[in-house]
Amino acid sequence: MNKITKILLITAGSCLGIGLILGVLGMIQARNNNYEAFKSNREKVVTEITDGFENIEIDEVSDDIIIMPSEDGKVIVETWDGDMQYHDVGVEDNTLKITFRNKGSYITFDLDFMEDEEDYKTVIYLPAGEYKDFSINGTSSDVEIPDIYTFEDVSISLVSGDIRDSAYTTGTLNINTTSGEVDDLNINGISADINTVSGNINISSCNVSGSIDIDVTSGDVTLNDVTTSAANINSVSGDITFNGFESGATNIDTTSGNINATLIGNYKINTDTVSGNVSIGCDNLTDGASFDVSTVSGDITIN
Numbered sequence: 448m449n450k451i452t453k454i455l456l457i458t459a460g461s462c463l464g465i466g467l468i469l470g471v472l473g474m475i476q477a478r479n480n481n482y483e484a485f486k487s488n489r490e491k492v493v494t495e496i497t498d499g500f501e502n503i504e505i506d507e508v509s510d511d512i513i514i515m516p517s518e519d520g521k522v523i524v525e526t527w528d529g530d531m532q533y534h535d536v537g538v539e540d541n542t543l544k545i546t547f548r549n550k551g552s553y554i555t556f557d558l559d560f561m562e563d564e565e566d567y568k569t570v571i572y573l574p575a576g577e578y579k580d581f582s583i584n585g586t587s588s589d590v591e592i593p594d595i596y597t598f599e600d601v602s603i604s605l606v607s608g609d610i611r612d613s614a615y616t617t618g619t620l621n622i623n624t625t626s627g628e629v630d631d632l633n634i635n636g637i638s639a640d641i642n643t644v645s646g647n648i649n650i651s652s653c654n655v656s657g658s659i660d661i662d663v664t665s666g667d668v669t670l671n672d673v674t675t676s677a678a679n680i681n682s683v684s685g686d687i688t689f690n691g692f693e694s695g696a697t698n699i700d701t702t703s704g705n706i707n708a709t710l711i712g713n714y715k716i717n718t719d720t721v722s723g724n725v726s727i728g729c730d731n732l733t734d735g736a737s738f739d740v741s742t743v744s745g746d747i748t749i750n
Contacts, residue, residue, distance in 0.1 A: 489528060489529040492527070492534070496537075499538070500543045503545075505585075506545070506546045506547055507586075510527065511568045512569050512589070513568055513571070513591045514570075514573055514596065515572050516593065521572070525570040525571075525572075533547075534546060542580075543571075545571070576596070577598075580599060581601045581614075583602070585604070586607070586608075587605070589610075592612045594615070597615040598616055599616075600616070600620075604623045605625075606626070607627055608627045609628040609646075610622060610628065610630065612629075612631060612632055613633050615634075619637050619640070620641075622640070623643075624643045625643065625645070625646070626645045629648045629649065632650045633651070638657035638660075641660070641663075643664075643666055644664045646666045647667045647669070647685075650670045650673055651671040652672045654675075655673070656675075657676055658678065659673070663683075663685050668682065673692050675693075675694050676694070677695055679698045680700070682701040683701065684701075686705045687699060687704055689709060691709060692708060692709065692710055694738075697736070697737065698737075699740045700742075701745055703745050705745045706745060715732055716738045718739075718749075719739075719741040720741070721744060725748075727747075
């Protein structure tokens with residue numbers, strides 16, 4: 448390689464490096480300008496709902512969703528809105544609908560050091576009592592619902608938001624999330640279907656006439672004082688704990704998670720493990736309710 452060729456290659460490499468640096472700086476500036484344009488004009492908007500409704504339907508992206516008790520019996524919805532990002536709020540077909548709208552194309556680059564987003568919240572001040580269907584679709588919203596409400600059917604679908612749902616569910620409960628925590632579930636209804644990848648699941652003081660179906664990858668599952676006709680739990684590495692658990696039929700399938708169970712009632716216990724330890728401290732009756740546990744390397748302790 449002659450001297451001129453080397454000089455040309457060095458020059459070209461330098462230009463490419465400078466171009467990449469300028470490109471990144473341009474992306475950062477564009478992202479900041481774009482984000483500031485969205486952030487600067489979002490203000491709190493308070494909407495009073497005067498029409499009656501029985502159902503609640505919320506479509507959100509990243510704003511947290513919080514249900515709060517109404518002190519004066521009015522239904523008030525607080526949202527953060529601007530010219531480009533806003534919420535449609537109103538009653539339609541006996542349903543309170545809150546829908547996030549985005550008129551622009553806000554660009555997000557996955558650069559953590561650039562993150563400086565506001566913690567916006569969609570708050571619904573709702574009178575305590577009984578309602579019918581309740582549904583939430585969101586991306587990264589946290590959800591909080593206190594225990595002064597009763598809903599027939601509840602459906603919550605998120606990607607990374609935490610869910611703290613203490614309201615009573617008398618019908619069916621469906622929860623789908625990727626990495627969010629699922630906590631304080633209060634189910635006294637027909638069935639529960641919960642799916643998560645890495646979030647923990649906690650269910651307490653529940654009576655389910657049908658089945659509880661849980662599918663989790665690495666999150667822990669804890670059931671305290673739960674009675675159900677059937678329970679099916681599938682896990683890869685999360686621990687599974689039962690305290691005061693009673694079921695007509697139970698099936699647990701896990702890879703490396705430990706299983707600790709304190710049971711109420713009579714059970715026919717079947718365990719299958721490759722390298723895990725097994726300890727059964729309660730009666731194993733042939734005519735009891737089935738309690739089947741399969742694991743590869745997790746320990747099994749049943750009392």
